[in-house]
Amino acid sequence: MASAQTGRTLFFFEKPSAMRQLQRFFRAPTTVCVAAEGHLLAAEEPGAIRAEWKPWRFEALPIAVERIPVAYARSRSGASHAGKVEAIRAALAGVDRVIIATDPGREGSMIAWEVLEHLGYRGRVDRLKLGALDEVSIRRAFAALAREPDSGERDYAAYLEALCRRYEDWHLGLNGTRAMSLRLRPPAFREPWRFGGVQTPTLAILADLERRIRDFVPRDFFKIALPVEAEGGAALTLWHAPKERIFAREEAEAIREAASAWAGPLAVAQRDVRRPPPRLFSKDTLARRCAKRFGWDPQVTAGYAQDLYDRGFLSYPRTESEHLPEAQAGDAALVVAAAAGILGLPPDLAPGPDAIVVRRGPRGHYVRDPGEHHAIVPLRKVPRPGEVGPEAWRLWDLVARSFIAAHLPDGIDARTTVSAQVATPLGPKRFAVTGSVVRAPGWRALYGAEAEDDDPVPGKARQDDEPAAGRLPPLRDGAPARALDARVETARTEPPRRITRGELPVVMGRLVDQVEDPALKRALENPVNPNEPKGLGTAATRDAVLPKLVKSRYVALARGKDPAIEVTEAGLAFIDAVRRVFPAYGDPVGRAVFEADLAEIGRATTRAEAARRAEEFCRRTRGRLDALIAAVAGADRLAVEGAPSPAPGRAPTPAMIAFATALAARKGVRLPRGLKTSAAVCRGFLDAHAERREAPPPGETRPPTPAMLRFAQALAREKALDGLPPEVEIDHAACRRFLDAHAARSTGSEPRAKPVDRSRGKRGSDGTAAPRRTRRPRAVRRTADAGSVPP
Structure with a gap:
């Protein structure tokens, strides 16, 4: 598209909310603003490109194109985005500079560039990188834009990366x-x-x-407890629980026997342990914390965070970083003051400029280069009571406290370890116990009882805690002591979580x-x-x-x-x-x-x-x-024994469970996990075993369609029946008879029309019609491959 040299500039936003935030800072006759509201273009379906690609035929593979054609995408309500694209076309008339102000990152870049490429715009393009939508961040973004004459070139590279993905x-x-x-x-x-x-x-x-979980075989291992009495009658229990676990009872008994006769000095070591505040939140760690604390799905967390970002209360939320740039350390005092004020924190938890703690380096919170986007933090603009919904407020509160904690002093624990060396036939063995006392809560005072330790690594087995006692009696280093007894306690290994x-x-x-x-x-x-x-x-x-x-x-x-x-x-x-x-x-x-x-x-x-x-x-x-x-x-079809995969959903009826249990008992097979809680698992088991083992005549083993089952279940509820008969759940003909009988009675006159099998005609994962003998999944959202990949 040719552009006249009139000096007009078009700002391309992702959402109207962000557009309104920025329009407070510039209004001029030569400036025009548009908002896309998401991807306006989508990749064409294979069948729309070539008719022979619509059916599922292996002989037609691979389906490959040099450039993926695009079509107008649709909104959630089903309306075409054609009007928005044409409105942007009209707005581009006479424009010789476009400033892309969509959300930072590849997806935001692609939303704008795909439309500009599709419309053939050839004028100058610059990129406004908005890490946050508060006034300070917006002014900094414009200042950075003025210093980067090649911002559009680099942003085009981000667009091509998204396009290639x-x-x-x-x-x-x-x-x-x-x-x-x-x-x-x-x-x-x-x-x-x-x-x-x-x-x-x-x-x-x-x-x-x-x-690993299914193959895991639990094993008993052994710990040895050693109750001792020290001078002055002080009593405590020491433990031998090495990291290299003891699996042989004979070994544990040999250590116990030697320990029961022990007498000697106790070693008492005391030291202060500093506990720095946790890292700031990335998108993923914020999602994990909200899931643990509030039970939110990560997509729910992302939605609240995006809304707070759009309204200027949080920094950009789709970030992988847990650090801040060193250049922003000077902002910390003002942000802490604003957040602490709205949270109503006492003065000792709202440090002033002179009391702010700034931790630098990879182990701290401020680094030279935190990556494309820094950690999620609050801004000077804070939500007033009632300005955001209760769930969004909980999220903002979590992020704000994390930021404040990052600038408070370390917590300090006084840790005391009491140990003894016991000579055994297997060599000297260490028995110990540790007790901790909070000397200074530091940042933990911000959370009180909710102060959390570092989250365990997902997918790993739980680590054995170090033997600990809530309180230890006062003891001096080298104090003599003797064993009162010794015993072996059994524990069991746990599979990975x-x-x-x-x-x-x-x-x-x-x-x-x-x-x-x-x-x-x-x-x-x-x-x-x-x-x-x-x-x-x-x-x-x-x-x-x-x-x-x-x-x-x-x-x-x-x-x-x-x-x-x-x-x-x-x-x-x-x-x-x-x-x-x-x-x-x-x-x-x-x-x-x-x-x-x-x-x-x-x-x-x-x-x-x-x-x-x-x-x-x-x-x-x-x-x-x-x-x-x-x-x-060139590969053979995989042979798999068992029923179809379980899926979440409603619970099976008592009749289904009884039928499955009887089948399993008669055939000597185990019921699959989840059968009594998932109707899909139960139906899969019945489909796999009842059809094959009962050997009904050909033509009568076809299961009912999902639409038939939903209709049958509705009739059962309407008639107050005690669930569906088991054969109705698994046999098409039986379900048909059930529907004919009960639907006719329900209407009081003529039988209802035959239920429609709505599984026919649905589309596969790529949006095209699935094979006739395969149940079709619902059509999924089209992916957008706007513009063209370089040939």
Whole structure:
């Protein structure tokens, strides 16, 4: 689009709320503002590109294009964005400079650039990077814009990185899902096997953990308690609980016997232990804390944080960093004062400029370069009572207290350790106990009883606590003591903990904590920013992975405030198939390294360099795609025993549970986990076992459709029946007879129309029609691949 040299400038925003925040600072006849409200363009469906790509046929794979055509996206209400795009086209008339003011990051850049590319705009483009929407941050952003004449060039590189990510998502999701479903999916699983560049290795992490949990065999281990009496009659109990656990009872008994006769001096060591405040919040750690404390889904947390950002109360929330730039240390006193004032904190918890503690370096809170976006912090603008909803206030309060705590003194504990060396036939053994007293609460006074220790590493077994006592009697170093007795106590090893919904984004971002191999840990180091090791996905996209895995029935969520994630049989079978056919896609570390290479596109300093890197990436993507299809073509279908995957949902009826229990007892098989709480698990078990074992005549084993079952359940409730008969749950003909009988009585006259099987005609994970014999998932939101990847 040609642009007249009139000096007009267009500001391109992501949301009207942000546009209103900035319009307070500039209003001129030569300035025009537009707001996109999300992605306005979406990638075309394969069937719309070529008619032969609409059916699911393995012979048509791979489906690959040089440039993904785009169409107008739709709003949540279903309205087309065509009008908004055309309004932006009109606004661009006569504009020779565009300032992109969308949210910082790749997605924000793409929202604007995809429209500008689609409309053919060729004028100057600059990037306004808004880390926050308060007045101070906005003025700083404009000052930075004036100092960066090439901001548009670098932002175009970020756009191309986002475009390449979607290019890969579109091609891998489309081809991988069809190939795996058509060629490798066992008959026991009816849902399509959805495939994705990030979700598949994420599932691999969960599947590996699931295998370790299922294969875990608990073992008894032993600790030895040694009650002793010291001078003056002081009594306490020492413990021998080494990190290298004692699994042989004979060894424990030998130590106990020697300890029971012990007498000698006690070693008493006292020292002060400093406890610095925890790190500031990144998007993932904030999601984890809110899940643990409030039970929020990470996407709920992200929504509240985004709203607070849009209103100028929080800094940009989609960040991977837990640090602040050193240049912002001077703002701390004013922000603390504003937050402490609205929270009503006493003076000792609202330090003034002279009492502010600034911790610098990687172990502190301020570093030279915190990355693309710094940690989530409050701003000088604070929400007044009633200005935000109660949930948003809880989130702001959590972030504000974290920031204030980061500038308060360390907590100090006086720690006393009492120990004794006992000679045994197995060598000298140490018995000890530790007691701690708070000498100075420091930052912990801000939280009171809610002060939390560091969160454990997700997916790891719980660590044994050091033997501790609430209070220790006063003792001097070297005080003589003697054993009163000694006993062996038995404990049991525990399996690794399942990763929870709130922890998964942290696991994806800090993959380095999940690996033990030193070589793999080195591979995950990030030389560009050592504080942010390589991980899976981006902070902006990790929240969306778990819903996709749940929808695909690869995982199920347990109950609880922050539910644990359990991998289903379908998820385990899918990962087994991926690793058998194309191991690279089931390797989380390899994927993290691959994504780090992808991020290099966004670090290009010129448009030409970014285009060259993007072209090379797309070429590699098409090569990987060809290799994947070839590998699937030469592989055998995976043989899996068992029922289809469990899925979250309603509980089964008592009749279903009774039927399943009878089948299991008669055939000598175990009921699957979750059968008594999930109707999907129970129905899957009945489908797999009742049909095969009862051997009904051909043509009568087809299960009822979901629509028929919903209709039958509604009729059962209407007629106050005690659930559905078990055969109705699993047999199409029986369900048909039930509907005919009860629907006719319900109307009092003619039978109701035959229920429609609405599973027909739904679309697969790539948005195209699924095979006729496969139950179709609902259409998913289209991905936008606006503009064009460089050829």
